[in-house]
Amino acid sequence: MENYTIYAPPYTVGPEAYGKISEYTRLYGTRAVVIGGTRAMAAAKEKLIRAAAGTDLEIIDFILFGRECTFETAGKLATLPAVREADMIFAVGGGKAIDTCKLVSMELKKPYFAFPTIASNCAAASSLSIVYHEDGSFCDFVHFLDSARHVFIDTQIIAEAPREYLWAGIGDTYAKYYEVSISARDEDLSHYIALGVNMSRMCMETLIRHGEQALKDNINKQPSCDLEQAALAIIITTGWVSMLVARDHSMDYNGGVAHAFFYGLCNLPGFDENHLHGVVVGFGVLLLLMMDGREEECRKLMEFNKKVGLPVRLSDIDVTLDQVASCAEGMTKDEDLDHYPYRVTAQMIIDAAAKLDY
Ligand SMILES: [Zn+2]
Numbered sequence: 164m165e166n167y168t169i170y171a172p173p174y175t176v177g178p179e180a181y182g183k184i185s186e187y188t189r190l191y192g193t194r195a196v197v198i199g200g201t202r203a204m205a206a207a208k209e210k211l212i213r214a215a216a217g218t219d220l221e222i223i224d225f226i227l228f229g230r231e232c233t234f235e236t237a238g239k240l241a242t243l244p245a246v247r248e249a250d251m252i253f254a255v256g257g258g259k260a261i262d263t264c265k266l267v268s269m270e271l272k273k274p275y276f277a278f279p280t281i282a283s284n285c286a287a288a289s290s291l292s293i294v295y296h297e298d299g300s301f302c303d304f305v306h307f308l309d310s311a312r313h314v315f316i317d318t319q320i321i322a323e324a325p326r327e328y329l330w331a332g333i334g335d336t337y338a339k340y341y342e343v344s345i346s347a348r349d350e351d352l353s354h355y356i357a358l359g360v361n362m363s364r365m366c367m368e369t370l371i372r373h374g375e376q377a378l379k380d381n382i383n384k385q386p387s388c389d390l391e392q393a394a395l396a397i398i399i400t401t402g403w404v405s406m407l408v409a410r411d412h413s414m415d416y417n418g419g420v421a422h423a424f425f426y427g428l429c430n431l432p433g434f435d436e437n438h439l440h441g442v443v444v445g446f447g448v449l450l451l452l453m454m455d456g457r458e459e460e461c462r463k464l465m466e467f468n469k470k471v472g473l474p475v476r477l478s479d480i481d482v483t484l485d486q487v488a489s490c491a492e493g494m495t496k497d498e499d500l501d502h503y504p505y506r507v508t509a510q511m512i513i514d515a516a517a518k519l520d521y
Contacts, residue, residue: 167410169355169406169407170310170406171288171310171402171403171406171407172277172288172310172311172312172313172314172402173187173313173314174288174313174314174315174316174395174398174399175187175313175314175315175316176316176318176391176394176395176399177316177317177318177386177391178317178318178319178386179317179319180315180316180317180318181207181210181211181213181214181278181315181317182214183315184211184214184215184218184220184276184315185214185215185218185219185220187276187312187313188220188251188276188312188313189219189220191250191251191274191312192250192251193219193220193221193250194221194223194248194249194250194251195215195220195221195222195223195249195250195251195252195253195276196222196223196224196226196245196246196248196249196251196252196253197211197222197224197225197226197252197253197255198226198228198240198246198252198253198254198255198260198263198264198267199225199226199227199228199253199254199255199256199260199278199280200227200228200255200256200257200259200260200280201227202280203255203256203257203260203278203280203281204225204227204255204256206280206320206323206324207255207278207280207317207320208225210317210320211253211255211278222253223245223248223249224245224246224249226240226243226245226246228240228256228259228260228263228264229263230259230299231259231295231296231297231299232258232259232260232262232263232266232292232293232294232295233263233294233295233296233297233302234266234294234302235297236263237263237266237267237270238270240263240267241267241270241271246267246271247271249273250273250274251273251274251275251276251312252264252267252268252273252274252275252276253275253276253278254275254276254277254278254287254311255278255280256278256279256280256281257279257280257281257283257284257286257328258283258284258286258293259286259293259295261277261279261286261287262286262291262292262293262294263292264277265290265292265305265308265309266292266294266305266308268308268309269308269309274309274312275309275311275312276311276312276313276314276315277311277313277314277315278314278315278317279314279316279321279398280317280320280321280324281321281324281325281328281329281332282321282324282328282329282332282390282393282394282397282398283328283329283331283332283335283397283441284332284335284397284398284401284441285336285397285398285399285401285402285405286402287311287314287316287398287402288310288311288314288398288399288401288402288403288406289310289401289402289405289406290306290307290308290309290310290405290406291304291305291306291307291308291405292304292305292308301429306409306412307410307411310402310406314398314399314402316394316395316398316399318386318390318391318394319386321381321386321390321394322380322381322384322385322386322387322390323384324381326378326381326382327439329377329378329381329390329393329394329397330378330439330441330442330471330472330473331439331440331441331442331445332393332397332441333370333374333378333393333397333441333445333471333473334441334442334443334444334445334446334448334473335397335401335440335441335444335445336366336367336370336396336397336400336401336441337366337367337370337371337445337448337464338366338419338421338422338444338445338447338448339363339366339367339400339401339404339405339417340363340364340365340366340367340368341367341419341421341448341451341452342417342418342419342420342421342422342448342451342499343359343360343363343404343408343416343417343419344360344363344364345419345420345451345455345503345504346408346416346417346418346419346502346503346504347360347408347416348504349504355407355410356407356408356414356416358407359403359404359405359406359407359408359416360404360408360416362400362403362404362407363400363404363408365396365400366396366400366401366404369392369393369395369396369400370393370396370397371467372392373388373389373390373392373393373396374393374467374471375467375470375471376389376390377389377390377392377393377394378471405417414502415501415502416502417499418497418498418499418500418501418502419451419499419500419503420447420450420451420454420494420499420500420503420507420512421444421445421446421447421448421450421451422444422447422497422499423447423494423495423497423499423500423507424443424444424446424447424450424451424494424512425440425443425444425447426494426497426499427490427491427493427494427497428443428480428482428486428487428490430490430493431482431486431489431490434482437481438480438481442473442474442480443474443480445468445473445474446468446473446474446475446479446480446519448464449461449464449465449468449475449519450512450515450516450519451515452464453514453515453518453519454507454511454512454514454515458518475519476519476520476521477516477519477520478520483520484513484516484517484520487512487513487516488509488513488516491509491510491512491513492509494507494509494512495507495508495509495512
């Protein structure tokens with residue numbers, strides 16, 4: 164038997180979560196550099212300065228990371244004196260800034276702490292970095308990076324973020340349950356994968372229960388219990404699940420038909436630019452359920468989608484059945500389907516899409 168360690172980053176959540184920062188950074192030194200996106204930095208900077216005041220934590224610089232998570236950006240950041248001098252990196256933002264900090268952390272072998280300012284994805288708690296080219300097109304997935312030493316979720320900042328992030332995050336997060344549980348179907352699972360698969364149910368159930376109210380509270384900028392539950396499902400539960408259900412490329416239960424559907428449609432000109440990933444993935448789950456022969460479950464999810472304004476028919480994501488058909492072969496080759504209990508064919512995708520074309 165081999166020896167191995169499973170790691171899931173701890174988190175602190177609440178409207179004043181940053182008050183706890185120095186308690187958890189102390190172990191790693193005293194000097195931190197903050198790297199983030201423009202909007203995120205504006206939302207978090209004052210609170211970070213306040214959190215450091217009167218503690219032994221010193222923030223030596225605030226650096227805007229740029230627009231895209233690219234290898235070039237990470238390489239440049241890693242040469243900056245403040246970044247080199249710091250004991251640790253504070254990654255502040257949505258997905259891209261945090262993913263960039265993961266690459267910088269790897270390059271410089273420095274620990275990082277994550278400060279998600281929106282609830283839209285699990286970048287803050289996962290070990291994956293999604294890397295783009297400078298022109299915004301997709302470049303590469305970098306898997307199995309170190310995860311954050313601690314995640315600090317300030318729910319007041321999350322509550323003040325634009326609603327569309329949370330909205331898209333809901334679709335991407337409930338997909339985690341459907342994709343992971345199908346990927347693991349009928350398998351004899353090791354302890355940590357079984358943990359992840361079982362935990363993934365909370366990616367769906369929590370949002371069905373709290374998602375609608377969380378969106379309303381987001382509009383009213385209220386860091387309510389519902390919003391906290393939704394944010395934790397999107398950022399923490401999904402991040403932990405994604406790490407637990409994959410230890411290397413040969414055994415990765417993340418991904419499935421909903422993601423393959425989204426990435427396939429990105430071959431249509433302009434699709435990626437005009438559609439939010441999580442919204443289309445959320446619709447892709449309906450297609451996944453139709454394909455899996457679970458029409459009843461699909462109808463239930465449709466009712467939820469209607470309540471929160473997520474798509475329920477093909478035309479809601481502005482594509483025709485012919486367009487799906489033109490991308491279907493590509494979808495079947497997507498790496499999200501590498502570990503799936505049955506072989507997905509182009510005809511299966513077209514048949515399932517036809518049931519959602521009304
Ligand atoms: Zn996704």
